[in-house]
Structure formats: C-alpha cells, structure tokens
Amino acid sequence: MPLRSIKQTIPALETSDGAGVRIKRSLGQHQNIRLDPFLMLDEFGSDQPQDYIAGFPSHPHRGFETVTYMIEGHMLHEDHLGNRGNLKNGGVQWM
Known part of the structure; x- marks a missing residue:
C-alpha cells in the first residue's frame, strides 16, 4: 500500500449547539463546505458537567447514521425515539 x-x-x-452544549466542530462548521458522506x-x-448536561432538543436521526465513540469517560446518548447507548471508556454506538 x-x-x-x-x-x-x-x-x-x-x-455551542443544542441547549448550549460546548463542542469543538471540525466538519460541518461551514454550510457551503461538505465532505460527503460526512455531515459533521x-x-x-x-x-465540567454544566458544559454539556443541558443536552439537545428532540431531533430525528432520520436519513443519516451517527457513530459515537467514547475514548474516556461516560455519556448517555439517546434520541427522541428512546434509542439509547450508555457509552463508557472505549465504547462505540452506531445509531
């Protein structure tokens, strides 16, 4: 190779996104630049839990898939339909 x-x-x-969740965005920062097939x-x-605990309002994941991976830490990732993943160190969720 x-x-x-x-x-x-x-x-x-x-x-920040959603209800004020603090993030770093590398793809999806500019609407006119798309790197197909990635949305963001x-x-x-x-x-600091206050940086992300407010979460995001209800939003469908219809038409695209999310891949979430947790290098270190813990996060409950749930969509408005009740699909959820309880991610811990080294965990991956495909929704």
Whole structure:
C-alpha cells in the first residue's frame, strides 16, 4: 500500500449547539463546505458537567447514521425515539 500524504488539516472550532452544549466542530462548521458522506464531526470533552448536561432538543436521526465513540469517560446518548447507548471508556454506538 503506497503512503499517502496529508493534503489538508481542518482545525476544530469551539462552538455551542443544542441547549448550549460546548463542542469543538471540525466538519460541518461551514454550510457551503461538505465532505460527503460526512455531515459533521464534533468533539465533546469537559470535566465540567454544566458544559454539556443541558443536552439537545428532540431531533430525528432520520436519513443519516451517527457513530459515537467514547475514548474516556461516560455519556448517555439517546434520541427522541428512546434509542439509547450508555457509552463508557472505549465504547462505540452506531445509531
């Protein structure tokens, strides 16, 4: 397999989403730039529960799939239909 070089690095921008959840977004920050098939790529990471505990309002995951992985920590990821994953260290959820 030939080696490939990195063509572009996209820095993540700090932003908030949902009910004020603090995130870093690297893909999906600009509506006019799409990297098909990815809609967005976000990083959540905080030792301060107030940074993310408010969560997101009800929203359908209809028409796309989410992949969530937990490097370290714990998160309950649930959609408005009740589908849920209780992610812990090293866990992955495909919804």
